[in-house]
Amino acid sequence: MKRPLTISSAVIKRLPRYRRFLRDLLRDGADRVSSARLGELTGYTPSQIRQDFNNFGGFGQQGYGYNVRDLYDSITAILGLDAERHMVIVGAGNLGRALAHFPWEQRDGVVVDGIFDNSPDAIGQNIGGFTVGDIDGLRAILKKLPQDVGVIATNRQGAQEACAVLVEGGVKGIWNFTTADLLLPDGVPAQNVHLNDSLHELLYRIAGGEQA
Amino acid sequence: MKRPLTISSAVIKRLPRYRRFLRDLLRDGADRVSSARLGELTGYTPSQIRQDFNNFGGFGQQGYGYNVRDLYDSITAILGLDAERHMVIVGAGNLGRALAHFPWEQRDGVVVDGIFDNSPDAIGQNIGGFTVGDIDGLRAILKKLPQDVGVIATNRQGAQEACAVLVEGGVKGIWNFTTADLLLPDGVPAQNVHLNDSLHELLYRIAGGEQA
DNA sequence: TAGATTGTTAATCGATTAACAATC
DNA sequence: TAGATTGTTAATCGATTAACAATC
Numbered sequence: 001m002k003r004p005l006t007i008s009s010a011v012i013k014r015l016p017r018y019r020r021f022l023r024d025l026l027r028d029g030a031d032r033v034s035s036a037r038l039g040e041l042t043g044y045t046p047s048q049i050r051q052d053f054n055n056f057g058g059f060g061q062q063g064y065g066y067n068v069r070d071l072y073d074s075i076t077a078i079l080g081l082d083a084e085r086h087m088v089i090v091g092a093g094n095l096g097r098a099l100a101h102f103p104w105e106q107r108d109g110v111v112v113d114g115i116f117d118n119s120p121d122a123i124g125q126n127i128g129g130f131t132v133g134d135i136d137g138l139r140a141i142l143k144k145l146p147q148d149v150g151v152i153a154t155n156r157q158g159a160q161e162a163c164a165v166l167v168e169g170g171v172k173g174i175w176n177f178t179t180a181d182l183l184l185p186d187g188v189p190a191q192n193v194h195l196n197d198s199l200h201e202l203l204y205r206i207a208g209g210e211q212a
Numbered sequence: 213m214k215r216p217l218t219i220s221s222a223v224i225k226r227l228p229r230y231r232r233f234l235r236d237l238l239r240d241g242a243d244r245v246s247s248a249r250l251g252e253l254t255g256y257t258p259s260q261i262r263q264d265f266n267n268f269g270g271f272g273q274q275g276y277g278y279n280v281r282d283l284y285d286s287i288t289a290i291l292g293l294d295a296e297r298h299m300v301i302v303g304a305g306n307l308g309r310a311l312a313h314f315p316w317e318q319r320d321g322v323v324v325d326g327i328f329d330n331s332p333d334a335i336g337q338n339i340g341g342f343t344v345g346d347i348d349g350l351r352a353i354l355k356k357l358p359q360d361v362g363v364i365a366t367n368r369q370g371a372q373e374a375c376a377v378l379v380e381g382g383v384k385g386i387w388n389f390t391t392a393d394l395l396l397p398d399g400v401p402a403q404n405v406h407l408n409d410s411l412h413e414l415l416y417r418i419a420g421g422e423q424a
Numbered sequence: 425t426a427g428a429t430t431g432t433t434a435a436t437c438g439a440t441t442a443a444c445a446a447t448c
Numbered sequence: 449t450a451g452a453t454t455g456t457t458a459a460t461c462g463a464t465t466a467a468c469a470a471t472c
Contacts, residue, residue: 007420008462008463009413010462010463010464011463012413012416012417013409013413015412015416016406016408016409016412016413017409019412020391034428034429034430035429035430036429043393045464045465045466046429047464047465047466047467048463048464048465050429050430050431050432051431051432051463051464051465053430053431054430054431054432058430058431058432060429060430060431061429061430061471061472062428062429062430062431062470062471062472063427063428063429063430063471063472064428064429064430064472065428065429065430066430078416078419079412079415079416079419080415080416080418080419081412081415085415093310093313094306094309094310094313094314095310095314097306097309097310098305098306098307098309098310099407101305101306102306102307102407104411107408108408108411108412110411110415148415148418149411149414149415149418172418173414173415173417173418175410175411175414179232181255189414189417189418191410191411191413191414191417193405193407193410194228195311195314195405196228196319196320197225197228197229198387198403198405199316199320199322199361199387199403200227200228200231200291200293200320201221201224201225201228201403202361202385202387202401202403203291203292203293203297203322203360203361203385204224204227204290204291204292205224205385205401205403206292206360206361206384206385206401207290207291207292208219220438220439222438222439222440223439246452246453246454247453247454248453257440257441257442258453259440259441259442259443260439260440260441262453262454262455262456263439263440263441263455263456265454265455266454266455266456270454270455270456272453272454272455273447273448273453273454274446274447274448274452274453274454274455275447275448275451275452275453275454276448276452276453276454277452277453277454278454
């Protein structure tokens, strides 16, 4: 499986969806699947599906299609889900809590190693089996256990500071739930989840429907 | 302000970001802004910014730029944030709680009118000032108070049923946090937030950095 | 072998960027 | 008027779709 220098972001965004349906197929005992069938399931065109997979060298066989297990495993590996991943959460507000409670581990082998906050009110509270730590506690865990992902679920004001501590502690990527534009060193990607923007987009589409 | 039949989704996704920076400019007392300056702030090219605004008829003036207040108000109106919007949440798990606690109203005039669940454990609990209601309670509120957005924060299994109740109750759009592919009537848009997919995308980018 | 279905090239489509005339 | 900056057209770039030869 070759991995080209750059895969377009549009392709990457589709991989988790392929994987989800492949998992369903696996559960249903399917051995093989064609791009046509996968297209029916996912809503993508067979052509696009074949193009997507060929970015990684092609997983299929002419006249047969794709082996479900192989394809699932390949996509899992491409997404970096073939090994345990570690994650810490900064910000013990409601969103931080929700993320701490998510069954990440069970689903994809992503382990949450702690949740931290700088507010005296939050520190010491119990959240999903974790005691909320302070920023020194965060530094300590980053030193003790290498972390893949640092989640930023603070308010906008605290985001850059949280980011700095996480990056200094060696996290490989930032999952940012604030609207702050984070300053990051090269090589540390940030994935932004802007719930507000998502809601606004929906409201636009609702409004558009009204006056069309 | 003309509203064309279809604005590409790429454009719409950028509007909330423009609006965020315009709000900052407004707070700082700026009267006018050029596409060049807005480009520095947002990271988009001036050309793209002008193209984007021209989808809606053009808000600027040659030689001057854009009036910050006017532009902010226009985008606010386009996004449907110029009037109060109502939202109910189905699913009183951690994510539903987090969404119920968000300061939507304060920020954008989006009012949460209730949170509902079908689990006896959840029903009756107090969440951010709301008593978690059951599905009959959801039906009742939908009848009493027209709702714009129905949030689905259930598990994957319960998503379609929640969706059906919401649509029957007349919500104008669905904000879906599950991985379920919802069946919806024409004219009711769904906005999907797939946290898992977002994390997977980040993990891909982390892994990619490693072996590049 | 015949049929199926991929891998891959070519054609199309859409979105972004560049350029510049219009005009404030 | 001169300078600035938009609105808008043209050029470029990238992503999706179509087509079909390769091959299992």
